[in-house]
Amino acid sequence: MGSRSDWETMREASATLDALSIQHECKVVSAHRTPERLYDYAKAAAGRGLKCIIAGAGGAAHLPGMAASMTRLPVLGVPVQSKALDGMDSLLSIVQMPAGIPVGTLAIGKAGAINAALLAAAMLANHDPKLAARLDAWRAAQTASVPETPE
Numbered sequence: 303m304g305s306r307s308d309w310e311t312m313r314e315a316s317a318t319l320d321a322l323s324i325q326h327e328c329k330v331v332s333a334h335r336t337p338e339r340l341y342d343y344a345k346a347a348a349g350r351g352l353k354c355i356i357a358g359a360g361g362a363a364h365l366p367g368m369a370a371s372m373t374r375l376p377v378l379g380v381p382v383q384s385k386a387l388d389g390m391d392s393l394l395s396i397v398q399m400p401a402g403i404p405v406g407t408l409a410i411g412k413a414g415a416i417n418a419a420l421l422a423a424a425m426l427a428n429h430d431p432k433l434a435a436r437l438d439a440w441r442a443a444q445t446a447s448v449p450e451t452p453e
């Protein structure tokens with residue numbers, strides 16, 4: 303994530319990964335304030351064995367796109383809800399990548415953070431039958447938790 307202030311949103315991605323027993327790390331890497339940290343992180347990511355990067359950022363949210371430009375790993379972008387423009391700035395700056403460097407962009411805020419984790423899980427599950435079973439179970443539990451009536 304681009305700032306510690308993004309953690310309130312991005313912890314939802316982490317909690318979802320935890321619920322699926324997916325090993326992960328959570329780092330603050332700012333495209334603007336720590337560009338060298340971003341360069342080092344993105345350049346080393348594939349070689350370290352990471353499989354996917356979930357990048358959450360707000361405002362002029364360059365982190366997902368810049369990370370994607372420096373790694374072949376799939377990058378999932380989460381637009382963090384900003385104070386000034388409610389996250390529309392984050393969404394548009396993450397989703398509007400020029401052709402050639404994709405960022406899979408999720409919804410603004412908590413829903414996007416949770417879905418980024420679930421999308422990462424779905425990609426990893428293609429090559430991991432045990433994870434596929436956990437993801438199926440997670441989805442079945444969600445379905446079972448939806449009541450048929452509102453009261």
Ligand code: RP5
Nearest residue numbers: 304305307308359360361382
């Ligand atoms: C972005 O600027 C971060 O991703 C964060 O959403 C936003 C504001 O950062 P802070 O000023 O709260 O550190 O780079």
